[in-house]
Amino acid sequence: MQLSDYVGQVIVLAIPAIDPKLFQSVKLLGVEAGGIWVESQTLITMALKTAGQATAPKSLAFFFPYHEIRFGFVPIDGPALDEKAFGV
Numbered sequence: 001m002q003l004s005d006y007v008g009q010v011i012v013l014a015i016p017a018i019d020p021k022l023f024q025s026v027k028l029l030g031v032e033a034g035g036i037w038v039e040s041q042t043l044i045t046m047a048l049k050t051a052g053q054a055t056a057p058k059s060l061a062f063f064f065p066y067h068e069i070r071f072g073f074v075p076i077d078g079p080a081l082d083e084k085a086f087g088v
Contacts, residue, residue, distance in 0.1 A: 007028050010025050011026060011074050012024065012025055012073050024040060024042060029061050035069075037063050043060065
C-alpha cells in the first residue's frame with residue numbers, strides 16, 4: 001500500500017494547520033517526496049472568505065509537507081467494528 005495509490009480519491013487526514021481537532025476529508029491530487037497536494041473544501045472556503053469572494057474561476061490545490069500531517073486513513077476491504085459496542 002502506497003499513498004500514491006490513492007491519487008484522485010478522497011482520503012482522511014489529521015492536519016493541525018487546518019483544524020487541530022477534526023479530521024479532514026481531502027482529495028489527494030499528487031504525492032511528492034516532501035509532501036502531498038490536496039484539494040480541500042475547508043481550505044477553499046477559507047481562502048475565498050479571506051479574499052472576499054464567493055467564487056473563483058478555478059479551484060485551488062494546497063501543498064502540505066509530511067511533517068504537518070499527523071496521520072491519515074483510507075478505507076480498505078473488511079468491516080470496521082467499534083469494540084466497545086460489542087462489549088470487547
